[in-house]
Amino acid sequence: SAVISQKPSRDICQRGTSLTIQCQVDSQVTMMFWYRQQPGQSLTLIATANQGSEATYESGFVIDKFPISRPNLTFSTLTVSNMSPEDSSIYLCSVERGGVEQFFGPGTRLTVL
Amino acid sequence: SQQGEEDPQALSIQEGENATMNCSYKTSINNLQWYRQNSGRGLVHLILIRSNEREKHSGRLRVTLDTSKKSSSLLITASRAADTASYFCAFTGGFKTIFGAGTRLFVKA
Numbered sequence: 001s002a003v004i005s006q007k008p009s010r011d012i013c014q015r016g017t018s019l020t021i022q023c024q025v026d027s028q029v030t031m032m033f034w035y036r037q038q039p040g041q042s043l044t045l046i047a048t049a050n051q052g053s054e055a056t057y058e059s060g061f062v063i064d065k066f067p068i069s070r071p072n073l074t075f076s077t078l079t080v081s082n083m084s085p086e087d088s089s090i091y092l093c094s095v096e097r098g099g100v101e102q103f104f105g106p107g108t109r110l111t112v113l
Numbered sequence: 114s115q116q117g118e119e120d121p122q123a124l125s126i127q128e129g130e131n132a133t134m135n136c137s138y139k140t141s142i143n144n145l146q147w148y149r150q151n152s153g154r155g156l157v158h159l160i161l162i163r164s165n166e167r168e169k170h171s172g173r174l175r176v177t178l179d180t181s182k183k184s185s186s187l188l189i190t191a192s193r194a195a196d197t198a199s200y201f202c203a204f205t206g207g208f209k210t211i212f213g214a215g216t217r218l219f220v221k222a
Binding site for chain 1: 203211
């Protein structure tokens with residue numbers, strides 16, 4: 001398995017501000033993934049983050065809104081920019097192990113007022 | 114749409130009964146995984162089944178995979194109140210893992 005931590009665990013933010021979420025893994029991984037889970041919904045993949053290259057975004061998600069950094073093989077950040085109440089969600093990072101199983105961090109619960 | 118389909122959306126059963134959840138997908142996959150999530154908390158990995166496998170067991174869990182029908186099922190036997198949670202299938206093709214819409218299971222004591 002993988003030990004994944006996220007900071008912050010939750011936050012309440014004002015409309016128009018930005019929040020950066022950190023994801024730390026206990027060992028080196030090639031790819032890290034960022035997901036969003038809106039209230040009562042399933043998980044939607046936002047982007048895939050490889051170290052040393054630009055993140056790859058899924059349809060409906062853009063870099064200006066969700067910039068991602070991947071400075072090394074154990075760390076990534078996701079920023080939710082210019083927030084609106086519709087961005088209120090749980091944001092989760094995940095990694096693959098052995099190229100097969102996927103493990104998730106505990107999530108960051110974001111509320112935008 | 115990113116999501117796969119799951120049914121039922123919600124399931125309410127008595128403790129001791131079996132619960133079956135189904136998942137369908139549209140693409141070719143390398144493997145399919147099932148996760149549990151309690152009350153919007155983190156995801157717990159339950160079981161993984163590879164595309165060349167048809168059935169897998171883990172404790173009270175039984176997963177089947179039919180790649181010709183592009184579907185999978187999760188069976189929880191002898192359910193307990195502690196099994197109350199949302200269950201998601203997640204299928205991986207290439208490098209991406211896409212989640213199903215989820216089934217909310219409620220087990221009454």
